[in-house]
Amino acid sequence: xxxxxxxxxxxxxxxxxxxxxxxxxxxxxxxxxxxxxxxxxxxxxxxxxxxxxxxxxxxxxxxxxxxxxxxxxxxxxxxxxxxxxxxxxxxxxxxxxxxxxxxxxxxxxxxxxxxxxxxxxxxxxxxxxxxxxxxxxxxxxxxxxxxxxxxxxxxxxxxxxxxxxxxxxxxxxxxxxxxxxxxxxxxxxxxxxxxxxxxxxxxxxxxxxxxxxxxxxxxxxxxxxxxxxxxxxxxxxxxxxxxxxxxxxxxxxxxxxxxxxxxxxxxxxxxxxxxxxxxxxxxxxxxxxxxxxxxxxxxxxxxxxxxxxxxxxxxxxxxxxxxxxxxxxxxxxxxxxxxxxxxxxxxxxxxxxxxxxxxxxxxxxxxx
Amino acid sequence: xxxxxxxxxxxxxxxxxxxxxxxxxxxxxxxxxxxxxxxxxxxxxxxxxxxxxxxxxxxxxxxxxxxxxxxxxxxxxxxxxxxxxxxxxxxxxxxxxxxxxxxxxxxxxxxxxxxxxxxxxxxxxxxxxxxxxxxxxxxxxxxxxxxxxxxxxxxxxxxxxxxxxxxxxxx
Numbered sequence: 001x002x003x004x005x006x007x008x009x010x011x012x013x014x015x016x017x018x019x020x021x022x023x024x025x026x027x028x029x030x031x032x033x034x035x036x037x038x039x040x041x042x043x044x045x046x047x048x049x050x051x052x053x054x055x056x057x058x059x060x061x062x063x064x065x066x067x068x069x070x071x072x073x074x075x076x077x078x079x080x081x082x083x084x085x086x087x088x089x090x091x092x093x094x095x096x097x098x099x100x101x102x103x104x105x106x107x108x109x110x111x112x113x114x115x116x117x118x119x120x121x122x123x124x125x126x127x128x129x130x131x132x133x134x135x136x137x138x139x140x141x142x143x144x145x146x147x148x149x150x151x152x153x154x155x156x157x158x159x160x161x162x163x164x165x166x167x168x169x170x171x172x173x174x175x176x177x178x179x180x181x182x183x184x185x186x187x188x189x190x191x192x193x194x195x196x197x198x199x200x201x202x203x204x205x206x207x208x209x210x211x212x213x214x215x216x217x218x219x220x221x222x223x224x225x226x227x228x229x230x231x232x233x234x235x236x237x238x239x240x241x242x243x244x245x246x247x248x249x250x251x252x253x254x255x256x257x258x259x260x261x262x263x264x265x266x267x268x269x270x271x272x273x274x275x276x277x278x279x280x281x282x283x284x285x286x287x288x289x290x291x292x293x294x295x296x297x298x299x300x301x302x303x304x305x306x307x308x309x310x311x312x313x314x315x316x317x318x319x320x321x322x323x324x325x326x327x328x329x330x331x332x333x334x335x336x337x338x339x340x341x342x343x344x345x346x347x348x349x350x351x352x353x354x355x356x357x358x359x360x361x362x363x364x365x366x367x368x
Numbered sequence: 369x370x371x372x373x374x375x376x377x378x379x380x381x382x383x384x385x386x387x388x389x390x391x392x393x394x395x396x397x398x399x400x401x402x403x404x405x406x407x408x409x410x411x412x413x414x415x416x417x418x419x420x421x422x423x424x425x426x427x428x429x430x431x432x433x434x435x436x437x438x439x440x441x442x443x444x445x446x447x448x449x450x451x452x453x454x455x456x457x458x459x460x461x462x463x464x465x466x467x468x469x470x471x472x473x474x475x476x477x478x479x480x481x482x483x484x485x486x487x488x489x490x491x492x493x494x495x496x497x498x499x500x501x502x503x504x505x506x507x508x509x510x511x512x513x514x515x516x517x518x519x520x521x522x523x524x525x526x527x528x529x530x531x532x533x534x535x536x537x538x539x
Binding site: 332 | 468
């Protein structure tokens with residue numbers, strides 16, 4: 001019986017996915033292990049995978065030697081010398097890089113963290129029209145004339161009417177031979193979604209904290225891109241002032257200003273009001289900070305902005321508080337005390353890289 | 369050499385003895401004093417001849433700066449001075465945040481002292497170029513929050529600290 005190689009390949013993919021799932025926490029905490037390959041692929045190093053291979057048996061090679069010489073005589077005829085090298089003391093590394101699509105990675109993430117699929121908000125579905133060529137017609141615009149079908153019709157006509165000369169084949173279409181492509185428009189409901197990331201880049205947020213944010217956003221992006229096609233992403237940084245930046249700047253910028261969190265929430269509010277009407281968009285907002293806001297007065301401003309302008313409009317507002325070299329501020333406690341009744345607000349404390357795994361579950365585990 | 373620290377410490381000891389006389393179970397003592405255009409406020413738990421358990425020091429210059437650019441320039445200079453001169457607390461200072469919009473600078477000891485359960489650091493906040501505030505903090509990992517704590521300083525260290533902070537506002 002012949003077996004299709006697809007069966008083996010699929011079985012191997014299952015093994016790989018199982019291995020990744022088993023080690024997912026490690027991959028989440030060590031983001032550098034997951035490399036991007038182009039737009040849709042990631043490569044992941046996997047240890048301890050035995051690749052199937054042919055092994056040759058001893059058939060025809062066994063048995064006693066019959067040549068000259070005695071047992072123990074070197075084959076080369078010369079005495080062997082002791083080697084001078086030392087034994088290695090490091091374990092061997094057998095890492096195999098496997099490639100996965102981001103969707104496959106998201107599936108693994110969803111399975112392992114038991115993330116519920118997101119149910120998009122009711123009104124946000126936008127109907128977009130998609131055109132597809134579905135048939136042929138005898139009328140239509142010249143730009144859609146189907147040349148092959150037109151010539152085939154002309155050939156048929158000439159043969160049937162006896163006009164076709166096999167000695168000197170010539171096909172000349174007339175108006176009745178012309179054929180045109182026709183299309184059908186179908187309404188495609190789409191769920192539009194935007195992620196607005198905000199990050200505190202004040203002097204107390206150092207590279208370690210930003211690294212945690214980078215890892216966290218990678219997994220959030222992966223999950224939400226899996227849930228929504230056509231996901232937009234916007235980035236806001238803030239110290240005492242906020243500004244919108246591109247992704248690269250978001251993760252690399254260094255500032256040493258103070259921390260006024262309301263500046264970011266204000267810009268986020270403006271962005272939503274101007275470009276993302278909540279009846280058309282699924283809006284996801286995430287803010288990362290060490291929670292060391294400059295003043296209690298600004299905490300109150302933040303609460304006001306969240307209550308009045310942001311929380312009612314978004315699917316989810318995730319606040320992740322990372323721990324800086326000096327610890328962690330009181331902002332997360334303030335939000336917990338003042339806004340706990342809002343279902344769209346999710347708070348997560350992220351003291352170190354190990355906590356990212358649980359933090360992702362905090363943020364995405366509600367299926368919002 | 370400035371003698372402000374010595375005179376402030378003398379006043380602290382007097383204040384402590386006087387307030388202790390009024391109420392034996394008093395938990396904190398305050399010194400409010402004005403000298404050479406500077407207002408001092410010191411909150412402390414106790415003070416003896418050799419040392420003090422300090423909560424905070426606040427010093428404010430009566431005269432304030434008007435120009436924002438001048439204030440921010442002053443903040444940078446003051447932050448630099450602290451990093452260079454306040455080196456006697458076993459923890460050096462680092463400028464963390466210079467908020468030009470709110471005209472404030474924040475310095476903390478770097479690296480903070482850490483044990484298994486908590487991190488400890490001093491913080492100096494410079495405000496509008498004419499005020500300085502000194503406080504020690506503790507971050508307890510289990511509780512995930514900061515708390516103000518007291519500093520135990522020898523009399524000599526305290527006096528040097530007062531001198532250094534006063535010099536910032538004198539210049």
